[in-house]
Amino acid sequence: MPEPRTWQLTAGSAALGLVLAAAAVTAAGPWDGGQRTAERARAAAPTTGGTHHAPHPAPAAPRRPAPAPSAPGVLTALHAPAPAGRATDLAAALVPLLADPGLGTLRTASVVDTATGEQLYGEGATTPMTPASTVKIATTAAALSALGPDHRIPTTVTATPDGSGITLTGGGDPTLDPARLRTLATDTARALRTRHHTSVRLAYDTSLYRGPALHPIGPNENLAPVVALMTREGRLDDSTSGPAPRAADPARDTATAFAELLTEAGITVTGTPAPGPTPKTTPLARTESAPLADLVEHTLTHSDNDLAEALARQTALARRQPADFRGAEKAVHDELARLHLPVTGARFADGSGLDRRDRVTAALLTGLLTRAADPTRPALRPLLTGLPVGGFTGTLAGRFGTAPAGAGLVRAKTGTLTGVNTLAGTVVTPDGRLLAFAFLAGRTPSPDEAQPALDRLSAALAGQN
Template sequence: MSARERGWSTVAEPVERPTDEPLNRWGKWKDSKYLKRAGGSRDWQLAAGSAVLGLVVAAGAVLAAGPWDSGQRKAEQDRAAAQERAGGAHHQRSTPAGPGPAPSAPAVLAPLGASAGVTDPVGASSLKSVLAPVLGTPALGTVRTAVVVDTATGRELYAQGADTPMTPASTVKIATGVAVLSALGPGHRIATTVRASADSRTVTLVGGGDPTLDKAALRGLAADTARALRDSGTGDVELTYDTSRYSGPALHPIGPNENITPVSALMVGGGRLDGSDRGPAPRTDDPAGDAARAFAGLLDDAGVTTGSEPSPGRAGKGSRTVATHLSEPLSALVERALANSDNDIAEALVRQTALKAGEPASFAGGRRAVTDRLKKLGLPLAGANLADGSGLDRADKVTAGLLTGLLALAADPDHPELRPVLTGLPVAGFTGTLDDRYPADSRGTGVVRAKTGTLTGVNALAGTALDAQGRLLAFAFLASGTTSPSEAESTLDALATTLVTGTR
């Protein structure tokens, strides 16, 4: 795996105690409408259309220029917009009616040589015989857990330590994506605004929490601001900038690090100093101040002179909005956070979730908001600690059962608003943090989609794979105590490929 995602730490991962006790996590979901106990009075019902989704996702992302540029989800986006239940400002207009139904699974799968009409999923015993030996290899360290679920039926096909809390690294971004999409909807956009005082002598750049704000957007804000000020006959102005939308410490517990910028409601280009748009990079220690200074220069270019250095401040009583920039919709932000393992976007998404919940937009407020949102969705949260949105914090703990539950919920036809969680997953051998993994001759290439996770001594992979019968399987493999990242990654990739081939 490339270095783009690693949040390396000098602290070794504590070794958790392994367990051989059989675990049944589905009992914890018995009150959820999404899950029912396998083999009992309830069976988890997720429509078989999930398999169709898997084929579309796997093929579409490879052909598209990038996961968030693809038109493969337009029908689902329209449907999500039509039935969107979440409120909040800056949502896209809902369409009056959703599109017609997608083709049935047999019609889609038959041309690929799949066995149409097959309803019994691959047996758990078959998967155990091929997965268990790979999971037992030394490359996966001292503790490893795994869960595989057939998303069409909800049947748990394989489980080892399903309820054991593990450090997830960046796979926790799956939880971040589900929470923010559920809370605000895929069409929500984050606003950055400029407000002018009643006498038009003071201009305030107000950060809304958009980490993807760029210089082009700032230039547009400056042009609109200059136009509004010219209409009022204003020349020189004082420039202030407002970051009050966020609270709490700006510095991530990991400390100054090339994997994340100090968290601020106002930043340009993710606070990167080298012009890159992904991976580790030199970071500013003053993202808001840098953004304000860049904006001041653009105002000057537009004919509005700022008399002094921008300073922190808030728009006063009687001020008015003179310019607004809206981010890309949350669907695109979630996809980018997952595909590139973007920590700055992930932390911004958690804070948007917190604001929607009425919590402070901080690490602590985000933890409470995301946990509460997932609880409302009926997900198994025993042992979970969602300390941040990016996975850089080693205090994060999730189970393999929670990760597969999140993925299965995103595949549920009743939750089209969560689909970006699937479409944003890197495609094996093609996109995002999996673009340099999986050789061209691997059966997993282009078929496995998964979120990677890497910290020192921690390696994880969670996502979806299409089996030989065209079924969409959700999986999560978590390992700690690893000593060779490359060997651990190769083993995790082999596990996911095994789901595709059914053989070691």
């Protein structure tokens, strides 16, 4: 193990690099911090599979962007050679930290070397626990596996055969925003005028999703009704993440806004938008979400509940299950089983982790992260590049004040419910190994006590040779 002074210089250099990286990520915008595109350029083989609902054929050869400034730390660790022998026993470092009273009375842990798949430390690693938002690692992994990283979620407009009516059809994209909705209206108006129609009735179709729209926890500011058509996740304020007042009927609100935009574009909309089926004709216009890889990164970085539920339903649709909570649960479970992951005792009652009936094991979470680091599975890489960076981005931006050694070095998904606090992610050791870890705690006294304890656990891994 390096001398303390050498370790401090190493950690300091890494942290400085992450400061620069964070600036690059911010400049790049919310959907692509550069790491995903850079990793895809460096992947050993091109990604395959998935569905891309583009109106025109995709180009024969995908563009290969240069690695971004934020990518080298992740990429170097992924391609680092496996150590010659077993890593230093972590028990001496982790056992005292796991005994912290802030972690409550139920605690499980798993630490795995991603290069070898070897479990370096385990404490109740196969015991199912309530994961809170760390279940999003499973949700997004299943979506990437079932659909591929290039899949896009469409929203379409289709006219009746006689052109007297049109239907706005939701494909399950909660990221549809006013700008894209306006472009969709403009394109629709142009297509209607081309067909010599300037007055239409407007219907909207949300039938892609089945079952109840409300999450089992009921109406709340953490999640809009789960419907196939919405704008800005049904947010009624200017927020882009986190809790917010939500629309009671996001689909109707989106259709009403679309009607107003059509009117601005010179099309008369008669009557009031109402639910209705999509005509069996070719769509007049469409808009699409960002690629699934980008959606996954956003889901993990910001712990986006609405996107997580949407991705769970996209997985259900891909696996021919009903697009409801139960269908999504089965589809996610089955997809992870196809990846040969330990799903015994796991339950995915929802995609976001808000449901306390969810169950995962620490071993499942580290198994997912290890799969994502596998050079033969580049489609899963957004699971790693989307993880928040300790002290810098997303839900970890304000963390690691009591564990500064982990700031900039720990990348992890957080999980928080009353009495439940979890953390699962990766850390690069001083000798260049990428470790996957999962720490799940239940019956915790408060997040103010549990979160710093979890941060100290993950930071301890950053100093291990």
